Amino acid sequence: MKKWFKAGLAIILVAFLIIPLSACSQNNKVQTVKVAEVTRSIFYAPQYVALAKGFFEEEGLNIELTTAWGGDKTMTAVLSNAADIALVGSETSIYVYAQDSNDPVINFAQLTQTDGTFLVSRQKIDHFSWDQLKGSTYLGQRTGGMPQMVGEFVLKKHNIDPKQDLKMIQNIDYANIPNAFASGTGDFVQLFEPQASLFEKEGKGHIVASFGTESGHVPYTTFMAKQSFMKENAETIEKFTRAVYKAQQWVDSHSAKETAEAIQEYFKDTDLSLIETVVDRYKSQGTYATDPILDEEEWNNLQAIMEEAGELPKQISHDTLVDTDVAGKVMK
Template sequence: MKLVKKAFLLLLSLVLIVAISACSFGGSNKETIRVSEVTRSIFYAPFYVAISQGFFEDEGIDLELTTTWGGDNTMTSLLSGGADVALVGAETTIYVYAQQATDPPINFAQLTQTDGTFLVSRDQLDSFEWDDLKGSTFLGQRTGGMPQMVGEHVLKQHGINPHSDLNLIQNIDFGNIPSAFASGTGDYVQLFEPQASLFENEGIGHIVASFGTESGNVPYTVFMAKQSYIEKEEEKLIAFTRALTKAQLWVDEQPVDVVAEAIVDFFEDTDVELVAQVVDRYKSQGSYATSPLLQPEAWENLQLIMDEAGELPQQVDYTELVNTSIAESVLK
C-alpha cells in the first residue's frame, strides 16, 4: 500500500510540474531577452510596470535591461548583437532600412503613441497663442531628432516658420538644454518630462502647450528586433508582447499614484509625487499606448513629419518595417 501511495504521489508531482510549466512561456527555465532602452524616462512607464509587477516573469522571461543613452548607441547595440530588442524611436528603422541593411530592425510593439515634449515659457502667461512665439528666442532640440522634427511640424501647423519667424537655437546638447534655459537662455524651450513639470513647480518656467497633443498619434517609441531574430524567436517575442500588453492595460486602469509607486524605484532622486504628476500628464493626453499594435495611420504621420523636416531618406511601406502578427497574436 505504501508503494502504491508513493507511486501516486510521484505521478501527482509530475502532473503538477507539467501543468505549471504550461502556464508560462519557457516554464521554470527562464528565457533571457536583452533589451537596450534609448534613455530612462517616465514616458516609458508601462515598460517599467511590466518589470516591477512581474508580468515578464509570469511569461517566463528573464529581462536584462541596459540604458544606452542615445538613438545611435541603441541602434548600434541592436545591430551588433549586443541586444535582442531595442526600445527607441521608429524613425531609426527607416534610417537603417534606407542604408540597404540586409537584416533590418523591424518594429513589433508600440509603447508610446505621441511626442513626449512640452512647450515651456519663461514668463507666466494669462493666455497663450502660438503667434506669441514669433520674434522670440526658442530653445529647441537637436536637428534631426524626433523631438525637433515634431516641434517644427507643430510650429508650421500654426503658421510659424521656425527658421525665419523666431530665433531658433539648436546647437546645445540634449542633456544641457534644461540648464541652458534655467540659466537664462531663451524665451521658450521644448522639454521632456519630468524637467518640464519640475521647472513649473520651481517657478523657472510654465508649461503652455503639449507637442504630443498638437502632433497627433505617432509611433514615438517602439520595441524592435532584427528581422532574423523575429523569425527565429517569434514565440519569445509574443510572450514579451503579452507581458507588455498586460502592463499597458494596467497603467490605463490604475490611479496615477499607484502607477507612480510601481515605477518610482527606476528613478533615483525623483520624488514619487513628481513621478505621479508626470504620469498624470502623459495619461491625460494619451501618450501611453494601450495596445502594442502600431497603426498604419501613425506610421504615415511619422513619415509626414520626417519629410517636412527634410529628414526622410525614402518612403517606406508600413508592411516593410512593421510586424503586426506578434501584436495581433497577443490581442486575440
C-alpha cells in the first residue's frame, strides 16, 4: 500500500471522527457543495461540462471546486471535511478502508472508465509491437500510483517483466517526467494528455499505444464521499449525480470540438485545437463514462491490477465501497 496513506491516514482517520460534518443544508434553496479534484485535467471533461453548462445550477447546487494536486491530498480533504466530495481514483477508497475506517469513503458516480495515459516513443515507429520495449529505457510513474500499476499490468500482459526486460526509471517527480523525456532521458515514456499530444505536435515524441485501451475498463476516476455524508445528504448526492449524468450524456452526444469549446475556460493556457485533439482521443477509446454506474466487473478489474502490482491490501467486495443505487435512480 502507498506509504503516504499509511503515514497520513492513520492520524486523519482518528481525527475526522470528532469533526462535525460540513454537509450542506438540505433546506437551503441553493446548496454549496465543496468538491476536491485530484488534478486539473482534460481527462475529466464531463465534470467541467457540468459546470460550464449549468447542470449543477439546474439542480440547485453551487459547486466550490478546488484542485488538490494529489490523491493523498484529495482524500485528506474529504476525511477532514475540508471537502464534501472527492474526484479521485477508486483505489484511494480501498486504501482508506484498509485502515479500518468506520466511516468508509463510498464511490457513487464514475467519471472515467479507462486509464488516461499513453505510451510515447522518442522515435517514430510505423509498426509498433510491445516487445520493442525490451532492452529500452522506460520513464515510468510513481510506485503504487494507478498509472504505474496499470502500466506494469499492461507490460506483463505482453510478456514484459518491468524489472528484468527494461530499465525502469521511477525516481523523477510526476511534474518533471515530461521535461526529463524532452531533455533526452528515456526511449519511451508513459504520459497523460495533453502532454502526449503536445509532444507529438512538437515532434518530441510519438504516441504508439494507449494504456487505457490495453487495460480495459476500470474505475479510474470516480466521485466519492464519506458514508456518513451520503446518508445525511442523500438528496444532495442525488442532485449531484444527476448533473454529472447530464454532462456525460452531453459529452457523448456532442463533438470533440463542441466539448473543447465548452471546457476551454478551465484550460486557458491550452490551445483550443489541442483540447479538441485530446477530447477526441479520449472519446474514441471510450475513456469518458457515459453513465455514472461503477459496475462489479470494473471494480474487480481494478483490484486485479492492484494485486498484480502488489498494492492491494485486501480484497473488498463491490457492494462494500460502491453505491450504484443513486446512479441507477437518476438514470431512470
